[in-house]
Amino acid sequence: MNMIFLGPPGAGKGTLAQILVEKTDLTHLSTGDMLREEIKKGSDLGKMAKSFIDEGKLVPDNVIIGMVEARLKSTKGGIIFDGFPRTVEQAEALDTIAKIDLVIDLYTTVDVIISRICGRRICKKCGAVYNTSWYKKDTCQKCQGELYTRADDNEETVKKRFDVYTKQTAPLVAYYEKKGVLRHIDASGDIDEKIAAIMEIMESAHA
Secondary structure, eight states: OOOOOOOOSSSSSSHHHHHHHHHSEEEEEEEHHHHHHHHHHHHHHHHHHHHHHHTTTOOOOHHHHHHHHHHHHHOOOOOOEEEEOOHHHHHHHHTTTOOOEEEEEEOOOOHHHHHHHEEEEETTTTTTTEEEETTOSSBBBBTOOBEOOTTTTTTTHHHHHHHHHIIIIHHHHHHHHTTEEEEEEETTSSSHHHHHHHHHHHHHHOO
């Protein structure tokens, strides 16, 4: 099964995908993580992507699509797409290289997103993610690495990213609804309840 998580930045797509990977045989494919790898390496792709990301803009379609297609060729089994597609054009391109069985729309408000993202802390060593709403320490619980805040995790950039999502990505809801593969889940709910709801939807889609 190939599935997509739709939702604004900070809706919890990555966290939910990681939990589902542990419970299923699916592979988590995050274009955000893939781009951050390139930025960390300082590659030409990374430098170009960083200039867009820092302004809260989307990275150009041709860059993302080429990167996703290359990753698909080296991945076996089903995939959870996280952060891709972000536009109808990307969705149409994805349709030519993969069959999408299910799309989960994680909907929420900009206030919830600001609260989540501005409180997000990431471990420099292992990449574990925390939030100041429930974790107050400056070191990672798993490896004792130093926690940091991403440069784009601030209210101004978050609002820009939410606006970009609303204008450019929200039309995907209509695109996948028309295909009959879209399901809605409130992203502000309890994480265990969200996982249970997604698992139930996946079982129904399999039936």
